Amino acid sequence: MTARIIDGKALAGVVRQEVAEGVAALVTGGGAVPELAVVLIGDDPASHVYVANKIRQTEAVGMRSRQFVLDAETTERQLLDVIETLNRDPAVSGILVQFPLPSHIDTARVVTAIRPDKDVDGFNPLNVGRTAAGMEDALVPCTPLGVMRLIRSVHADIAGLGALVVGASNVVGRPMARLLLQELCTVSIAHIRTTDLERRCREADILVVATGVPGLIRGRFIKPGATVIDVGITRIRSGSGNEKLVGDVAFDEAIEVAGAITPVPGGVGPMTIACLLANTLSAARMAVARSKAAEADASAAA
Numbered sequence: 104m105t106a107r108i109i110d111g112k113a114l115a116g117v118v119r120q121e122v123a124e125g126v127a128a129l130v131t132g133g134g135a136v137p138e139l140a141v142v143l144i145g146d147d148p149a150s151h152v153y154v155a156n157k158i159r160q161t162e163a164v165g166m167r168s169r170q171f172v173l174d175a176e177t178t179e180r181q182l183l184d185v186i187e188t189l190n191r192d193p194a195v196s197g198i199l200v201q202f203p204l205p206s207h208i209d210t211a212r213v214v215t216a217i218r219p220d221k222d223v224d225g226f227n228p229l230n231v232g233r234t235a236a237g238m239e240d241a242l243v244p245c246t247p248l249g250v251m252r253l254i255r256s257v258h259a260d261i262a263g264l265g266a267l268v269v270g271a272s273n274v275v276g277r278p279m280a281r282l283l284l285q286e287l288c289t290v291s292i293a294h295i296r297t298t299d300l301e302r303r304c305r306e307a308d309i310l311v312v313a314t315g316v317p318g319l320i321r322g323r324f325i326k327p328g329a330t331v332i333d334v335g336i337t338r339i340r341s342g343s344g345n346e347k348l349v350g351d352v353a354f355d356e357a358i359e360v361a362g363a364i365t366p367v368p369g370g371v372g373p374m375t376i377a378c379l380l381a382n383t384l385s386a387a388r389m390a391v392a393r394s395k396a397a398e399a400d401a402s403a404a405a
């Protein structure tokens with residue numbers, strides 16, 4: 104059996120098209136053009152590449168973007184002041200602070216400072232709680248949101264399927280497990296201290312792997328016919344000295360056993376940015392709905 108390859112690049116194109124149409128409809132209906140503010144601290148080259156990519160894609164779907172590049176010595180107070188200004192600015196629909204932050208800045212404090220209804224990364228504790236409770240107004244972290252869309256491209260209904268999420272970070276593993284539970288999968292989470300990973304993986308109809316350990320999941324770990332989503336991205340130097348990206352799943356082995364599998368690159372990665380755009384549109388739509396509700400309240404009270 105050779106697995107179907109789930110084309111994340113193509114699906115991301117579909118999501119971007121949906122967002123572009125949503126932006127056009129919002130503006131036609133009298134809403135402002137959604138705007139994403141991106142804050143970048145320090146000079147990490149990879150972060151600069153990610154931010155440039157996010158901004159390019161934001162503008163390509165008809166949204167505005169604003170970029171704040173702060174030097175590595177920026178204090179936590181200065182960063183929180185920038186966030187507060189963006190929180191108050193009605194033109195800003197979404198705020199993204201690019202991680203990792205310099206070590207002198209408390210990431211949790213920054214995440215908590217972003218207004219929940221502009222928190223397009225979905226990391227504010229209020230959005231974490233809303234996601235856990237399955238509330239519709241949650242802004243859900245982009246990578247797990249993209250993974251759900253990839254899974255839905257294979258399965259019309261995943262209720263009752265067994266899902267294992269390998270990796271328990273706040274960015275990927277935990278919100279991923281919550282979303283799968285929301286769809287009524289029977290969900291387990293594995294992490295660095297989990298014993299007998301191979302056996303647990305082999306029980307999963309849906310296996311989502313996000314550890315950052317290249318090749319952790321071997322072909323023999325996979326249940327025949329399972330859907331395998333590889334979130335991991337690690338840059339390694341190949342034999343010829345060139346750099347390449349690899350995932351957490353031994354792809355050449357897994358493709359012989361799985362029913363469907365995402366490649367690295369070209370699987371989860373492109374969906375993450377596409378879902379950031381979708382979240383920015385959702386935030387803008389919610390802002391329009393709130394201001395309409397406020398107007399209706401005001402005219403009812405008059």
Ligand code: NAD
Binds near residue numbers: 275293315334
């Ligand atoms: P993290 O380091 O915060 O968390 C890793 C998790 O994996 C931890 O819960 C840890 O317990 C678990 N883990 C580590 N080694 C393990 C092992 N041997 N067996 C079982 N569990 C193990 O990482 P993260 O931020 O969640 O990212 C994970 C990977 O996903 C990284 O490669 C990262 O680059 C990638 N990532 C990709 C995207 C994307 O858009 N494709 C987005 C976010 C993260």
